[in-house]
Amino acid sequence: MGFWEKRRVVLSGGNGFLGSFVVERLREAGCTEIHAPHSNEYDLREKSDALRLYKSLRPDVFIHLAATVGGIGANRANPGRFFYDNAVMGINAIEAGRIAGVEKFVCAGTICSYPKFTPVPFREEDFWNGYPEETNAPYGLAKKMLLVQLQAYRQQYGFNGIYLTPVNLYGPRDNFDLESSHVIPALIRKCLEAREARAAEITAWGTGSATREFLYVEDAAEAIVLAAEKYEKPELVNLGSGEEISVRDLVESIRSLTGFQGGVRWDTFKPDGQPRRCLDTSRAAEFGWKAKTSLRDGLRKTIAWYEDEVGKKLRTRAV
Numbered sequence: 001m002g003f004w005e006k007r008r009v010v011l012s013g014g015n016g017f018l019g020s021f022v023v024e025r026l027r028e029a030g031c032t033e034i035h036a037p038h039s040n041e042y043d044l045r046e047k048s049d050a051l052r053l054y055k056s057l058r059p060d061v062f063i064h065l066a067a068t069v070g071g072i073g074a075n076r077a078n079p080g081r082f083f084y085d086n087a088v089m090g091i092n093a094i095e096a097g098r099i100a101g102v103e104k105f106v107c108a109g110t111i112c113s114y115p116k117f118t119p120v121p122f123r124e125e126d127f128w129n130g131y132p133e134e135t136n137a138p139y140g141l142a143k144k145m146l147l148v149q150l151q152a153y154r155q156q157y158g159f160n161g162i163y164l165t166p167v168n169l170y171g172p173r174d175n176f177d178l179e180s181s182h183v184i185p186a187l188i189r190k191c192l193e194a195r196e197a198r199a200a201e202i203t204a205w206g207t208g209s210a211t212r213e214f215l216y217v218e219d220a221a222e223a224i225v226l227a228a229e230k231y232e233k234p235e236l237v238n239l240g241s242g243e244e245i246s247v248r249d250l251v252e253s254i255r256s257l258t259g260f261q262g263g264v265r266w267d268t269f270k271p272d273g274q275p276r277r278c279l280d281t282s283r284a285a286e287f288g289w290k291a292k293t294s295l296r297d298g299l300r301k302t303i304a305w306y307e308d309e310v311g312k313k314l315r316t317r318a319v
């Protein structure tokens, strides 16, 4: 029997963007006992709910993806909620897992926890060498404390918890709400709407000089499932594509792939966020993972998915 065929898996955030792909990947790997409850069944900010979840669903493996997330705008508008929710959900999920004696706990961290001026490519050894970029520090630090908790629990209780640090994700089923979305879905939506409206320009945040790295969501899901099976160490692991791109070049790519022919106005009153982001992803080779999808292919698939979704909504409204 394969590893996943005999394990019962519970995912927090399993109905979210990344979670839905992790569920699919687990199924492909042969897992038949997968539970992805919603936050209205188990609100992980409540310790009693976290305890109840383990008691009712009895996971062998718990994959913690629940989070309160968003782009720079959402982070800036809700620093308190982003800190509290992310810290307390993780703390409760790990503590309840320890009490229940879960076999393995997999925690999704974030690149936002890295120091603002980390040398590129970001190596795991540099994780603690400074304070994160201010706009996402409350979110990044809340999640960073979960690494401390997992390492402390491993030391004191022999708790088998691992911690993975993905870069910015993108792909089908992402959040395209302009109030809370990340940069790629926001730009895709703006370009497609501007194309349809034959608008002269779109507005993009910041100066365009910051750089980012993006990981296609299916590649991230594959990494999580592989690490859950094969990685057993206390040290964090970066998950990225290794492809660094300036926001200006990203806008150009999305503009050309969406067929929007107008211009771009840079709103320089809006923040750029962290100046540079790109991970060293060599440690993930320890569990046999490397990203497969190029940014261009990933963007193509994401745009095609979003256009299809918009088309479906329009057809439903017309009926």
Ligand SMILES: NC(=O)c1ccc[n+]([C@@H]2O[C@H](COP(=O)([O-])OP(=O)(O)OC[C@H]3O[C@@H](n4cnc5c(N)ncnc54)[C@H](OP(=O)(O)O)[C@@H]3O)[C@@H](O)[C@H]2O)c1
Pocket (backbone or CB within 6 Å): 012, 013, 014, 015, 016, 017, 018, 019, 037, 038, 039, 040, 042, 043, 044, 045, 064, 065, 066, 067, 068, 069, 089, 108, 109, 110, 111, 165, 166, 167, 168, 169, 170, 182
């Ligand atoms: N998206 C990225 O670019 C990115 C990058 C790096 C790391 N990550 C990490 O990857 C993970 C997944 O992110 P995502 O983008 O997939 O987020 P998402 O789509 O917003 O999904 C988050 C999930 O968290 C659940 N959740 C929220 N509050 C909860 C609560 N109080 N109790 C229980 N569950 C709760 C939600 O469940 P309901 O729908 O049932 O409410 C939702 O399904 C997060 O840990 C995030 O920090 C994401």
